[in-house]
Amino acid sequence: MAEVLVLAEHAGGDVKKVTFELLTLARTLGEPAAVAIGEVSDDVVASLAAGGADTIYVANGAEYADHVVAPKVSALQAALAASGAVGILVPATAEGKEIAARLAVRTGAGIITDAVGVDAGFVAQQSVFGGSTLVHSVVTTGTPIIAVRPNSVAAEQYPGAARRIDLDVTVADIDRAATVTDRVAQERAGRPELTEAAIVVSGGRGVGSPEGFSVIESLADSLGAAVGASRAATDAGWYPHQFQVGQTGKTVSPQLYIANGISGAIQHRAGMQTSKMIIAVNKDAEAPIFDLVDFGVVGDLHTVLPQLTEEVTRRRG
């Protein structure tokens, strides 16, 4: 069976969950093969094998982190050449999409981004216009490159054949032109990344103040969730902008999305409507968010959430 390449996301020796999701998806399309680029430890290779990769293409080198995406494009292209793969899946993260974009220019193949599923024959499912429209798209030229959103499929552990192949990659000088000179990490309080998290707890206008976000954060921490915010909350300066969920912010597609004090304007829905399950707490019974919910509470988030947090903590023991 022909190989399907999965661009692995890993950091500090840990393979990110989305990689296992994509390996699971790749198994439905062909023979899953992972491409690991950067500082690839034996732990990373072992995780990819346990996650279902029959072949693991390795482009090992610390210098891949020193330049913006272009050298990784060369490595992924080398894996494509070595494998003769029939399709390439990348995580629909900022960097994953940039790598895919440049690879598409180099290979002349079509690219589809933000797929929420991929059917036989590499037919991608996309959810567009704030989740109001479902689209089936195909690549019509070349080996399809499809960027798939995290949480689109449930990862299954499926021990693969785990054949390791080290790639011989030539990186052109022009691909080293943008150099990373420093990395600055900002406090994230140990929470999962917003776009990858299985559960997201968000706050909006109804939170009322920067201090009000402590009830959002407490609930998130009791569930092991990421924290998000609506544009109303970030525009008001109550929560940092990088946590904004919506049309001009991040798009999330978690297993569970809990919207608190968020009315559900199209601006926000565009960023969260593909969530598998949606819960909302809002004082306004007429808020459009209640049209989306699996479960909703009409009430004050400042009383409902602390009670919920306490219950979650108690039941999780």
Place this chain on the structure above:
Amino acid sequence: MKIVVCVKQVPDSWAEKKLNPADNTLDREAADAVVNELDEYAVEEALQIQERLGGAEACTVTVLTVGPEKAIESVRKGLQMGADDGVHVVDDALHGSDALATSAVLAAAIDSLGPDLVLMGSESTDARMSVVPAMLAERTGRPQLTFAGKVDLDGDTVRIQRVTDYGYDVVEAKLPALVSVVEKINEPRYPSFKGIMAAKKKPVQTLALADLGLEAGVVGLAGSRSSVQDFAARPPRAAGTVVTDEGDGGTKVADFLSAQKFI
């Protein structure tokens, strides 16, 4: 110093958007058209760089767009904000271009203009793919400085803060370079009355594909490498349970989470 800012006309992000069943492309008549919001940040950043360098004698700002006749409005908006001139690539063959085709047209225009710095928004609010900046960097051979939350110019070096999931990376490169900016990098100015009047006299060059040495077959629906097979309105979500808090709202949510095995 020469800066080119790429802007895109998009349907208003607050409007309901839809696809045209005739050819599965975005129905651009169905919603009010505006300048892509993130591109306004790019225009503002260009104008601020121009001001820091000492004005139009030291640095020119050109607004570039690819799109139908109506898209010239987005160039005008940039001119009203203060840009010096505009370029509008318009051609019937462009209709239905995907990101790869669009980036090929933009790249040809950028190559012919030869700017030191290309600025653009990091994504458009209609397609939201966020791939054109990387494609343009690849096509034009310029260093890719994308997702900038801050831009500094220091002689022939450009340095940005590249916003990441965990914070930011400091990235630098020599000019000529390409920079995409994120929301909130600055406060885009509103065109003043004087700016609006002045914009009417600013030159806008209209180019067809042939002027850029491009053939119709490489763009539009014919030249695109991906296509929409079909689309359908998402079935409305099944109506959920909504309860009114009577002092036990939190417990009821917890019961629901337990039933769904989240806790």
